[in-house]
Amino acid sequence: MDYKNPSLPISKRVEDLLGRMTLEEKIGQLVQPFGWKMYSRKADGTVEVTEEFIQELAQGGLGSLYGTLRADPWTEVTLKTGLSPREGAAAVNTIQRYAMEHTRLGIPILFGEECSHGHMAIGATVFPVPLTVGSTWNTELYEKMCKAVAVETRAQGGTATYSPVLDVVRDPRWGRTEETYSEDAYLNGELAVAAVKGLQGDNIASEESLIATLKHFVGYGSSEGGRNGAPAHLGLRELHEVDLLPFKKAVEAGACSVMTAYNEIDGVPCTSSRYLLNDVLREKWGFDGFVITDCGAVNMLKDGHNTASSEAEAVAQSLQAGVDMEMSGVMFRAHMETAIQHSLISMDELDQAVSRMLEMKFRLGLFERPYADPDRAERVIGSEEHVRLARQVAAEGIVLLKNVQGTLPLDPQAISTVAVIGPNANAPYNQLGDYTSPQPPGQVVTVLEGIRRRMGRDESRVLYAPGCRIKGDSKDGFENALQCAAKADVVVMAIGGSSARDFGEGTIDLRTGASVVTGNDWSDMECGEGIDRATLTLMGVQLELVKEVHKLGKPVIVVYINGRPITEPWIDEHVEAILEAWYPGQEGGNAIADVLFGDVNPSGRLTLSIPKEVGQLPVYYNGRRTRGKRYLETDLAPRYPFGYGLSYTEFKYENLRVEPEMIHPDGEATVSVDITNIGSCDGTEVVQLYVSDLTASVTRPALTLKGFRKVPLNAGETQTVTFVVGPEHLQLIGMELESAVEPGEFRLMVGPNCTEGQTASLWVKERGDEA
Template identity: 65%
Template sequence: MLYRDRTQPVKKRTEHLLGLMTPEEKVGQLVQLFGWQTYDHTDGTIELTEDFKRQIREGGVGALYGTLRADPWTGVTLESGLDARAGAEAVNSIQRYALEHSRLGIPLLIGEECSHGHMAIGATVFPVPLLIGSTWNVDLYREMSRAVARETRAQGGAVTYSPVLDVVRDPRWGRTEECFGEDPYLIGEYAVASVEGLQGERLDCASSVGATLKHFVAYGSSEGGRNAGPAHIGKRELLEVDMYPFRKAVEAGAVSIMPAYNEIDGVPCTTNRELLEEILRGEWGFEGMVITDCGAIDMLASGHDTADSGEDAAVQALTAGIDMEMSGVMFGGYLLTALRSGRLDEKLVDQAAARVLELKFRLGLFEQPYADPDVAEQVIGSAEHAELARSVAAEGIVLLKNNGVLPLSKDKGTVAVIGPNADIGYNQLGDYTSPQPRDRVTTVLAGIRAKLAAQPERVAYAPGCRIKDSSTEGFELAREVAADADIIVLALGGSSARDFGEGSIDLRTGASKVTENALSDMDCGEGIDRMSLHLSGVQLELMKELKALGKPVVVVYINGRPIAEPWIDEQADAILEAWYPGQEGGHAIADILFGDVNPSGRLTLSLPEDVGQLPVYYLGKRSRGVRYLEGNSQPRYPFGFGLSYTEFSYSGLQVEPAVITADGTAEVTVEVENTGSRSGAEVVQLYISDLVSKVTRPAKELKGFRKIVLEPGEKQKVSFMLSAEHLSYIGPDYKLVVEPGSFRIGVGRNVNDTLNIDLTVTED
């Protein structure tokens, strides 16, 4: 069979295979099932379900979703789930049946969730993307993406539903934690690194997976920060801001893309032909697969109400450019009915099936459909990947305030570790996380205890309160513990932990307890949007109780969205923003608290003083205004902000030449010196301002950054190249243009703290 000849071009193999297929088999390639429902796992044995085997024999399945996913939604637990070896063996059993019992022996496409690590039991849980963004280190993220790809492919997963490239506009949105931040240029840099890391040098390599870009597009611009709400956004902003990271990732070679749930100007992204065909495939030249989010096609008929039935929704979606529906069990049936009635042109089915088959060929699934259980055991959850997770966490934690209390002494003093996020492992992992054994997650308390292991009597603990509960019964123990300590480390924030059955905490003793009425502390994550950015529950009251003792208080925020608590900003002696730092987060936090790591994280979200300031992202127009009656509109902590245990100075900003043509280039240089007493990393940020333009422009735009490490007294010249790519914008005719005129170039430590110099662009 020609389609089995790996020496033939992918297009030719695809055409040949497609020509052998029946309409039912073609439609079957567009159907994805829930993978964890295809088998039963009992007493260590895997048995494929009869329903799954029937569908395979009938040619009705092309892909599986979340075959190895474990969480409360799937119902897969630590006890019922599959470890590294068993997971690989289960996928092999599934693939073997598909190859041996389907007429043409077409392998299945196994897709997995990997936002911050493969969502399978035993896999490494890295920090969430919001922390990854705060590292400003795309090389480190590329390395992390390679690790995630190795773990996923080792168990047979061939495609991942990441990266998330949404631009955050309203951080009340529960999925803020899944995003890199609020700036399209920054997200675009991470988008490229993600594709390069996940897909590697070759897609058919045993350590590569296909990247699926999501959510296309404007998902982070929803009305009121409510998940999947309408996006009220103009075409120019859509092209320049929200679509920019996707375009960069497509240019980098991404092979799959996922439209968003939301609508834009009345048109759901799932059926937006302008987005999917005219721009994505036409202008950008994307040749990969387009897969919807889970249930997105049903949403057309029940939610958006732009289709009068499931069949109508399926036909609309396929016509607009959709190739597959994530876990769309009914999708195939709808399409077959429409085909048989003549409502659907079979050429559209051929087109979609060809894209799916091409991806399978490119991934090398026809040559090597099976995982290697030995490799899975070696790679998944390895010590090397755990150390990498710790490094990422340490680089992304942001020091927001420090009156000199940090770093803490390793030699003297007692530490009271208090707070609802001090010793609850799941609270620091974020959403899209699999069940974890207790000893796989290092909490803040565990990290501090490990740091002072030779003197355990120096560390005491009290939970104080829960995240959302109004009970103050833990305050008494917290006060007692804090009163006997020299310094208080208070771990506050949020939680995206779903109900993993971990039980509860006895606030009066700090001990774990079993209860039939366990309270959920989840106040962030998918579908958990908020009206406020204040701390939930009685956490602020706990802080006030402890501050009244007159002891230094170091606040460690562990959370998935910004927190607006002006009283804490004023009263805390030091504040660390740790986001959700992953399984090694406690170690990374302790490394920073005790000075073994100099903090180098910088904010990728502007942190407001009050929710009433929203939207507060820095990329605003000059005309947006500066004040409210109650105060100004500036964030408490600006974009790019972050402190260090050393000091950096900037000098000698130059641009050469100072006058260029529209197609010319200029080099911007600045000297950065470590003027402090210890080694540290600085994030040098470059912003531009188009001073006069035919269309209004943002006051400032990030167009470059470098993370450099300097020893005390060391000085380094940092350079950036500016070209049309950085100076252009979407003009009056919706085409990219570089207008002659003056540009202000700012280079510095954050968006509000830069040295400035002018650049002139002439017509010729």
């Protein structure tokens, strides 16, 4: 049997195996049922396969399993019923071994896992969410983080992850904003490349590598009204210039998998769009991996989008468009054979999809090394090295939005007492974000714990009161919060939002701050998948709490912990300092304390424009010049612009130069600027390059990000930062939807954000044109 011979080319092995397969076995390779339903845990921590799994195998085998080790309220896998890192690896081996020994051809299973910000399994490191990662503007650091995620996941037998999320956010009311990097396609593309390099490494067969799945393809972040899965109103030019760009960069970097989006574009669902999945992805870009649907997306073609009149037609529409595997597998398993019998799908079309899945399994090395190493899983998952990395990512992603008269950093020697107040001060799950597994007690460092550690663990110096919940109108905790604040020299208010699902942890007693388990637990979830909002203000009575504390006359520092921007003009205008931490992960409390006390000089920069009020939406920085003038009540400028963020020091930009000042369309120019740290402490600046095409055949954005560098500078130090500008940075999508660099003047700006910096001109001329 040639397919078992590792010395043969993969194409030969695929051909041999495909020729031996029955119709049922071929269909089986394209389905991905829920993995956590395929085993049951025994009292000793080992597992046995379920009858459901045995029946799935009997129907023709299984190509893949989804979320076998996923643990959360949706799967109903808890700390008590779930598996430790070592047990998880052993469980995957049990499932894999049964599949290979009890099927005719012994084809290994591909295990797909959720790893948006860490493997979604018990014991894995919970890193900050992608929105925090984006705010680091540090691709090298993110690549390290993705490598750590790959190491932990592969150690348990996972071979594919459903990340990175490359959606460009156009309306941050969308609940999945936290899963994305930014509102900018270029920044998303650079981070996408880092993710692919970190997750897949040099060889996906390595024990330190995972298949990266790019999602959601495409336009998912441009949904109508910020509602999850709503239509995306995109023209083809904007689609190619903006939403498709990060995916193109990641495909060029070698990404092995793509996931379709739920939404439609111009009336065509992404899951059945041959233009997107074949013409663009495969024909134009040369993608050679496999395409998987999001969960339930094929069902939506019949019941939702209503482009298919039957289940078999929905299956045919997706497969013929370019889908290779269905997450959940329900529609493919039940209706693929009917679609073939009625000639809705040809055997050649089916064989093409099956070949892609088999090829990926050979590339992963699963036929030769199908099993995980439980010893390695126990050693690397949640390691101290990864915890330190999580703290660094969180610290670099924190953005200092306001700092009046040097309120920060705090000096623990000069402060006798700190009051830590707010619903996010000591709520572990509130700082983790969606797609998070259950956490053992003490695993998550909260803001309260981080400050206590930094203040020397003398609890008399760190007072705590929750004050209120994220949602709800109860003010039962106000009195205790105000008493704590009155005793303190400075007040840190941890407020914002929550993507925490119900992990059975109970609720908080607002009067004492103690955790209380009742029969009627309170959910504070106001963000996350499927949790979209009509406004961006704080929920509940949080703003009232801040106002009451502010009346005491103490310095107030607001720490936002949240998954989308918050618009609260009163807070922007009245409190002394504001930190935006997004969801900073399990080490968030330590990272926030690092910044509050100056152990880390904040270097995070916004990747989303924060509006003054929700009525300004959409408010992304790189809109077309023709976007309009202003509203009657306000202008179009955001409260905090894209790229913005303060430091404890100050940086000066000087001597911007462009060499040469004139190039041909295929040429390059070097852009250099001198950056000096003119403050009294060391710091790190995010130097940003923006390009404006002053005259073009199609309307252009006022400016677009085309480069960035994160530069550490000692106090008094000067460095020259250099960018190379070429066709990639100057091109547009022209009248015929082809990329081109047009002659004319380009304005270059280098500065600390999208609204300020030094400018210079670069001219592009056609060859032979000396004008």
